[in-house]
């Protein structure tokens with residue numbers, strides 16, 4: 001992997017274009033490691049033009065990406081679903097590890113984005129090589145609780161993007177703005193069948209009659225890495241339930257890479273009790289997992 005501008009491997013000192021943080025880390029772009037702030041892509045990139053691409057967001061703790069293999073597995077599934085060819089997995093993993101290590105921060109978010117590359121100013125693809133970007137930025141821990149709002153739009157569990165982590169997130173951005181305007185910091189979607197699905201960037205769990213339940217992947221929700229870890233390490237059933245279960249549940253929580261396990265404390269402005277005992281236990285179990293790390297990450 002070449003480095004286009006030489007640095008000391010710990011990132012530059014200028015402010016980046018997110019306006020956040022004072023240290024700019026390395027960026028990986030199409031096979032090269034670049035000092036932060038200098039990576040640019042074409043205005044014809046099909047990711048920019050029509051949102052034609054896939055991505056992963058991984059949590060970086062102490063310079064090491066958490067659950068990297070799971071994120072790369074899902075990136076491969078998302079790319080296959082869109083018919084995109086990824087670079088060699090070993091090279092991508094090495095890039096992720098180097099970019100993650102370049103930001104001297106206890107906690108960061110790393111994003112790996114792969115688009116279909118430069119193309120025409122329409123929906124047809126260009127047919128050239130993909131654009132591959134790995135970038136990292138500082139991240140603050142999410143608050144332990146979250147007010148949510150239901151949105152008047154549905155997830156399409158039958159659509160071509162169902163279950164894929166694509167960069168076509170304008171619907172999520174719109175829904176999140178809708179929720180924010182109502183004092184909530186996550187928006188909850190039903191699917192076209194009126195079943196509980198997921199948040200804009202999170203999975204949802206509810207406790208119904210004492211049983212912890214999360215929608216099945218057939219609901220159209222993303223196969224969340226955090227969702228899977230909670231199911232594997234803490235428990236819970238995959239079951240589809242009407243979206244109204246969110247209000248009927250004795251407890252509810254969100255899961256995501258950046259939120260961890262986050263107790264839902266209000267739905268559409270109505271307070272709900274929480275965090276309850278199941279949520280607190282799931283959050284503690286997940287925190288312990290983050291601290292201990294996954295055996296597969298050590299390999």
Ligand SMILES: Cc1ncc(COP(=O)(O)O)c(C=O)c1O
Pocket residue numbers: 057198199200201202203221222223224225226227255256257258
């Ligand atoms: C639509 C959607 N659902 C669920 C999640 C949660 O997935 P993970 O736990 O892998 O972060 C995300 C993550 O950003 C997401 O974008």
